[in-house]
Amino acid sequence: xxxxxxxxxENEPGALSRVVGLFSQRGYNIESLNVAPxxxxxLSRLTLTTSGDDLKIEQINKQLNKLIDVVKVVDxxxxxxxxxxxxxxxxxxxxQQRDEVKRTTDIFRxxxxxxxxxxxxxxxxxPTEKLDSFVAALGDAEIMEVVRxxxxxxxRGEKVLAP
Amino acid sequence: xxQLSGGEMIVRALEDEGVEYVFxxxxxxxxxxxxxxxxxDAVPHILVRHEQAATHAADGYARATGKPGVVLVTSGPGATxxxxxxxxxxxxxxxxxxxxxxxxxxxxxxxxxxxxxxxxVSRPIVKHxxxxxxxxxxxSIIKKAFYIATTGRPGPVVIDIPKDLTHPEHKFDYHYPExxxxxxxxxxxxxxxxxxxxxxxxxxxxxxxxxYAGGGVIQGEGCELLTTLAQKLNxxxxxxxxxxxxxxxxxxxxxxxxxxxxxxxxxxxxxxSDVILAVGARFDDRVTNTVGKFxxxxxxIHIDVDPASIAKIVPVDIPIVGPVQTVLTELLAQIxxxxxxxxREMPEPAALAQWWQQIESWRxxxxxxxxxxxxxxxxxxxxxxxxxxxxxxEGDAYVTSxxxxxxxxxxxxxxxxxxxxWINSGGLGTMGFGLPAAMGIKLxxxxxxVACVTGEGSIQxxxxxxxxxxxxxxxxxxxxxxxxxxxxxxxxxxxxxEGRYSESHYxxxxxxxxxxxxxxxxxxxxxxxxxxxxxxxxxxxxxxDRLVFLDVFVEPHEHVYPMxxxxxxxxxxxxxxxxxxx
Ligand SMILES: Cc1ncc(C[n+]2csc(CCOP(=O)(O)OP(=O)(O)O)c2C)c(N)n1
Ligand SMILES: [Mg+2]
Numbered sequence: 001x002x003x004x005x006x007x008x009x010e011n012e013p014g015a016l017s018r019v020v021g022l023f024s025q026r027g028y029n030i031e032s033l034n035v036a037p038x039x040x041x042x043l044s045r046l047t048l049t050t051s052g053d054d055l056k057i058e059q060i061n062k063q064l065n066k067l068i069d070v071v072k073v074v075d076x077x078x079x080x081x082x083x084x085x086x087x088x089x090x091x092x093x094x095x096q097q098r099d100e101v102k103r104t105t106d107i108f109r110x111x112x113x114x115x116x117x118x119x120x121x122x123x124x125x126x127p128t129e130k131l132d133s134f135v136a137a138l139g140d141a142e143i144m145e146v147v148r149x150x151x152x153x154x155x156r157g158e159k160v161l162a163p
Numbered sequence: 164x165x166q167l168s169g170g171e172m173i174v175r176a177l178e179d180e181g182v183e184y185v186f187x188x189x190x191x192x193x194x195x196x197x198x199x200x201x202x203x204d205a206v207p208h209i210l211v212r213h214e215q216a217a218t219h220a221a222d223g224y225a226r227a228t229g230k231p232g233v234v235l236v237t238s239g240p241g242a243t244x245x246x247x248x249x250x251x252x253x254x255x256x257x258x259x260x261x262x263x264x265x266x267x268x269x270x271x272x273x274x275x276x277x278x279x280x281x282x283x284v285s286r287p288i289v290k291h292x293x294x295x296x297x298x299x300x301x302x303s304i305i306k307k308a309f310y311i312a313t314t315g316r317p318g319p320v321v322i323d324i325p326k327d328l329t330h331p332e333h334k335f336d337y338h339y340p341e342x343x344x345x346x347x348x349x350x351x352x353x354x355x356x357x358x359x360x361x362x363x364x365x366x367x368x369x370x371x372x373x374x375y376a377g378g379g380v381i382q383g384e385g386c387e388l389l390t391t392l393a394q395k396l397n398x399x400x401x402x403x404x405x406x407x408x409x410x411x412x413x414x415x416x417x418x419x420x421x422x423x424x425x426x427x428x429x430x431x432x433x434x435x436s437d438v439i440l441a442v443g444a445r446f447d448d449r450v451t452n453t454v455g456k457f458x459x460x461x462x463x464i465h466i467d468v469d470p471a472s473i474a475k476i477v478p479v480d481i482p483i484v485g486p487v488q489t490v491l492t493e494l495l496a497q498i499x500x501x502x503x504x505x506x507r508e509m510p511e512p513a514a515l516a517q518w519w520q521q522i523e524s525w526r527x528x529x530x531x532x533x534x535x536x537x538x539x540x541x542x543x544x545x546x547x548x549x550x551x552x553x554x555x556x557e558g559d560a561y562v563t564s565x566x567x568x569x570x571x572x573x574x575x576x577x578x579x580x581x582x583x584x585w586i587n588s589g590g591l592g593t594m595g596f597g598l599p600a601a602m603g604i605k606l607x608x609x610x611x612x613v614a615c616v617t618g619e620g621s622i623q624x625x626x627x628x629x630x631x632x633x634x635x636x637x638x639x640x641x642x643x644x645x646x647x648x649x650x651x652x653x654x655x656x657x658x659x660x661e662g663r664y665s666e667s668h669y670x671x672x673x674x675x676x677x678x679x680x681x682x683x684x685x686x687x688x689x690x691x692x693x694x695x696x697x698x699x700x701x702x703x704x705x706x707x708d709r710l711v712f713l714d715v716f717v718e719p720h721e722h723v724y725p726m727x728x729x730x731x732x733x734x735x736x737x738x739x740x741x742x743x744x745x
Binding site: 010013014017018021025055058059062063065066068069070071163 | 282283286287290291292294296311345346347348469470471474475478
């Protein structure tokens with residue numbers, strides 16, 4: 001089952017490599033990983049998507065907590081949460097395709113943020129599945145390049161992840 | 164406030180931390196620190212002959228005393244040479260602080276001379292590591308390193324120190340912190356009372372109980388409590404390879420070691436138990452055999468300070484996260500309350516008596532000495548050498564070992580009545596551990612008898628330390644079981660590869676160990692006949708002030724039994740000799 005883990009990490013040099021190293025060392029997979037500082041500059045926040053049965057996820061959680069630089073870990077998928085992924089995709093946009101791509105982008109409420117003579121760069125945010133379906137919906141258009149931020153997420157309502 | 168250079172801060176901080184010995188080896192990136200060691204003359208330094216030995220010596224020191232071992236090495240090859248010892252300590256949860264020199268800050272990342280990314284290389288085998296960025300941070304980093312290494316589940320901590328930050332002319336205020344707190348590291352201080360209550364009830368309701376105790380009981384100073392608990396309930400106890408000595412080895416309730424080369428009665432009792440109390444043990448694959456077949460009828464209570472050890476391998480019915488000492492204290496109180504209250508009749512006496520009867524019959528049928536015979540030759544059997552060592556030292560020595568058949572024979576035949584006496588590399592299985600570890604112990608405990616049980620293969624992996632022992636006068640006794648093979652490898656080749664001895668013997672290349680020992684100024688004694696063994700052993704231990712190398716020729720084709728049937732066997736499936744299995 002797919003899980004989204006949110007991790008508060010000391011903003012120390014090498015801290016991220018401990019987290020990533022843990023995953024490769026113990027054979028856990030990482031589907032996506034998103035890292036950035038938070039409003040508190042002593043901390044980074046990671047959102048990590050992975051998959052596994054309950055036992056595996058419990059181990060991942062415990063092993064993450066064991067890292068000295070890890071301040072807190074929550075499994076967002078255990079409760080109601082919101083998640084967003086950012087997609088940038090560059091497509092070949094010429095002739096008929098130019099309109100077709102624009103229409104699909106509008107349907108998905110994406111934005112064209114760069115217009116070249118024969119290219120578009122489209123931005124779309126949303127849960128992972130929405131981005132997947134958008135890429136699929138581009139259909140015949142020639143996709144030149146894709147980049148995604150990886151999932152970022154937080155719990156709904158009052159729940160917060162704080163040190 | 165006192166003004167010190169980075170190098171001086173390191174020495175002063177070690178002094179303030181109460182460090183008795185630093186085991187190390189100098190080199191370019193560490194020279195400012197070494198100069199401070201010379202000038203301040205505040206912490207004794209032991210110059211080893213190879214950095215791996217520094218880590219093993221510090222490790223042996225830590226295992227025997229319970230205090231953290233301290234290592235100092237230079238950058239690059241000094242640091243990488245220390246890696247095997249750091250990994251050894253990590254696998255067995257040994258508190259250790261390793262200070263490593265690093266190239267100057269401005270050279271980092273440029274593939275400078277003797278530059279290795281020590282923090283990167285050691286990352287998977289440390290509890291934590293620090294890269295020093297500012298000289299002023301040195302005291303607090305050292306304090307944190309000792310705190311992390313020694314609390315919770317102990318382990319090695321590496322501090323990487325660029326040379327420029329130890330420069331003698333750059334002085335800063337020195338203050339060694341009294342204590343540290345880390346928001347991201349708060350080891351558990353007690354177990355969950357509700358869980359402990361449940362555990363007490365389950366334990367008392369057992370009909371076929373067994374206590375399975377590991378190295379965590381020794382590390383967590385829980386041996387006395389565990390012994391009290393076991394004796395109060397009259398429950399059988401088995402120890403892991405790391406846990407030997409946690410419960411008195413010569414006591415009737417002790418079933419011996421469990422696992423791959425565990426005692427028949429210990430493995431049988433585990434397999435047939437209905438309640439297992441696992442304390443400070445981690446269900447290692449060398450214990451469980453095939454996990455899917457592990458103790459099918461047992462409910463498991465697991466006490467461990469590391470939550471990640473619980474339910475990692477085997478699902479657990481009652482997990483209790485907390486220090487062994489506080490949890491066992493509370494568990495004992497709960498059990499007392501039950502026994503004085505309504506549960507006076509627990510555990511059920513008839514069931515327990517029947518269980519003991521069963522265990523005794525296992526013990527009688529296939530106890531350790533079962534089926535042993537002498538060959539045609541005059542050679543000693545390896546088991547006899549350990550037995551002789553046990554008798555001559557009256558069971559009271561600190562015994563280190565290397566890795567191989569000799570290690571298993573030592574674990575099986577030396578009955579450890581006290582914790583911290585059996586010192587071996589259980590988790591990593593590091594050949595070359597025994598001699599430097601014995602050296603570290605003898606330095607810490609000069610009045611104790613320290614013996615290193617080894618094989619002619621393993622001893623050659625750190626034999627250079629005979630020179631260190633000569634320099635510091637550490638009169639340990641080396642008992643080398645010479646079977647002329649990498650015996651444990653040969654055993655597997657006998658059992659699984661139809662006796663094809665691929666690279667497990669040395670042709671006629673072994674040194675004369677007696678002369679070798681003598682060349683370092685030590686004493687060497689060769690024992691070629693079983694009949695000469697006891698006299699030689701007594702002679703060796705009578706030479707109080709000398710290192711003695713006992714080169715004991717043993718029967719080369721002996722195997723270690725019992726041995727788990729693998730793959731796909733359960734705990735109860737064992738080879739009992741070359742021809743019999745359960
Ligand atoms: C550093 C290292 N290399 C290889 C091994 C694999 N190994 C385990 S036991 C053993 C043989 C040890 O031979 P010896 O020291 O003579 O002991 P014996 O088994 O003969 O008693 C080997 C090679 C190991 N444990 N450690
Ligand atoms: Mg050998």
